[in-house]
Amino acid sequence: MNSREITTQISKAADFLNLKKWDYGASFSNDYSVQVDKGEAKQLKASQKQILTIRVWNQSNLVGITTTSDISESGIKKALKQANIASDFGNKNESTEFSPLAKDPIKVKEVRKRNPVGIKKLLTVLREAEVKLLESHESIKSVPYNGLSESFFERVYANSEGAFRSYSKSQAALYLYARAEEKNKKPRSSGSVKLGYGADDIDIESCIKEASNKTISHLNYSSIKTDKYLICFSPESFLTIINAFSSMFNARSIIDGVSLSNKNSIGEKLSTEALNIYDDGLHEKNISSTPFDGEGTPTKRLCLINRGRIENFIHSESTARIFKTTPTGHAGLGSKVSVSPDWIVVEKSEENFDLKTSLDHSTYEGEFVYIEELNAIHAGVRASQGSFSLPFDGWLYKNGNKISIESATVAGDIKYLLKNIINIESSQELTTSGISPHIWVDELSITGDA
Template sequence: MSNITEIASYAQSTAQKLGIKKFDIYGSTVDETSVQVDQGEPQQMKASNRSGVTVRVWNGDHLVGVTSTTDVDPIGLELALKTAQEASAFGVKDNVPDFSPEATATIAPTHGGASDRIPQADVSKLLETLVDAEKQLLAAHPAIAGVPYNGLAQRAIDRFYLNSDGAMRHEAHSYASLYLYTKTEEEGRKPRSAGAFRVGTGLEKLDIDGCLKEAAEKTISHLNYEKVKTGKYRVVFSPEAFLSLLGAFSNLYNAQSILDKQSLSTPDSLNCAIASPLLSVCDDALHPDNVGAETFDGEGTPTRRVPLITNGILTSFLHSAGTAKRMNTEPTGNASMGAKVTVSPNFFHVFPGEAATEDYSLDTADNVILIDDLSALHAGVQALQGSFSLPFDGWLIKDGKRISIESATVAGDIREVLNSIIYVEKELEFTGSGVAPRVWVNELSVTGE
């Protein structure tokens, strides 16, 4: 990608030539290399360079036109500005988007910047690493017959935002990711699967041993499975499972969803109790564990820590510049630029709120279900009703011992789940979408096979 200063310079000169007084540009480029293997042999190798730029232009009637392009050279950018200028005649007249009031605000140096990039490893090194990881996993137990889903990838990302008021932001970072998902074969037994995922700033920073150990232990723990009786159970959500639910029902705290009346919340829900006082949740793009944290959003607004739920109270919504203006508050750094501006969470941080009156432990639990992973969220979640019915992988805890569950679904209402929390453990675990502890819920419906 061209130097951000050069892009800003010829964007400004081109805009003047076209008679454009107000515009902004958001762009990114991603260099990615990924590999997959099968029984020690390379199965797939990919390398790509993807770039995209979104241009917005406001006309004299304060209407905005939007266009996208993959070209950031002078010719491509001039065409994008001209197309957006022409499209502005057909721009929406209600709630017209505008620059973020914080697009020129200073980003603290401690938040990171353009220096967090680690040189990418050779493809041969990626293949060698993944082949070795597969080999170790296959040797972990005789029942592990294959690792059908696996992948090792590395990405280098550049992002920038600029506007005609002088805003100019740029950052670059890199990260690598590994996933391993096994499959077992035992005579007279159903195939069982389990997996693990790790992410780091680069290949050398990747916890490969931890990923191998977790995938092997989970797989082995699922070999001796049993059916579970249908009924009501005390349920413990793993960090990943709980964050999956939080993400599936993000309309609870998404200001755009609330304004569009596509949410379980209303503007009046702010400062109301929506969960047990034992629970606190923040959206924290700058959390130390967030590999490749972004310091600004698609509108140039600095990202930050946003307290969503504090001791069970809904304390904030996630905002773009437009939703913040409509709700008379400040943007939170959660906007994504596109044909329209959307709002989404960055990185969850779940932690205990008020102190619990009683501590719980899986080591002494009895008749408790531990849900490790939820499936089919695209089909089993009714986001506007608050209900869900989802297949899951997990264990029935009997006298502190884990018994793998053959097949089951868990069903409930997200509002009841949040209000039925009886314990939030203190130890946090990193997942791809945030950090969280295990969360205990008093009772949920579980349907066995």
């Protein structure tokens, strides 16, 4: 069944069950991936998946939902029936409606859908990449985590008032995570991830080079004394922190009481006036961009922090109605609709304001800790309390030298961190989760050696 046929099928079955109001989201995907181990194919995978989520509104306008992978005629009927039963337990205190923007035109980027290159080519490319990475330095003994994948998928949203949207795209990913070992030293590990619209678009050489350089750069390591340090966040690590605390901008989290913000936080000063943060799912560099969200609302660029102050929250249909604004294209599709950011873009404003622009990670000769990558976010972030304590990979820069930090955590409070940003470097870097420059923070606690 294609997406139009599914819509027709749901419509017919809904009529039969006397369900006047419904919507659905569906996704169909074909994925292929390979892993290698010292030149040999290890696991080769292919999957064909289909997921359908149907919502129905009962006569009391309460919503019920069901999700299924069975997109047959009988599966669709069963899903509608189950959703109808579930609607008896619909949330009476917070109604859900169709997005008022579900029929608005969507901005579809130039379609960059690639054809599959096939498992054999994926395997050949990954084998060669593994060999090159192993040959790049004598201490790199293995590439224990590696993979090359390509995915082809279609997403659909439709509702009983005639909204219908679909788009299809392709995406490929390469990850190489190397392990280096030297005599009488602990093994060190690091890696790189690259995305592309198709396997042929991935910059394989840069992935190899980055994985190699990062791994080797950690070979000369030392413990760090527990203390407070001047910190420079890499673009990737700063984006990780912002995403981990994105509940500050999330209307759903605010309503649920699990955000540091409240309904009146628009305009609250969080940081230096030089800081701007956007959510920009349609950014031309965002390979994972989607033109509409789970409720069919078009995706758009939204300013979250303007000159250091909260400018907007991200919304679903229901949170937007509660906040008396319009949906922003950040909704999922569920019984209780989730809200989440797409792709964060961090920028320095045109003026420098109070920034200490002499702080540049490539030239600064004073002592500071460079945080390359934050780990274990699920364990070390308490978003509702604003605190974090996270292990990281990074270096201690001192007297013009840098040494990899053996094992340490950085701890702090997100509001303190944002308030104590003392420089935003000028050049932005592209990562898999967004774009950001390097960000300097005055002092944070690092735990290493006692």
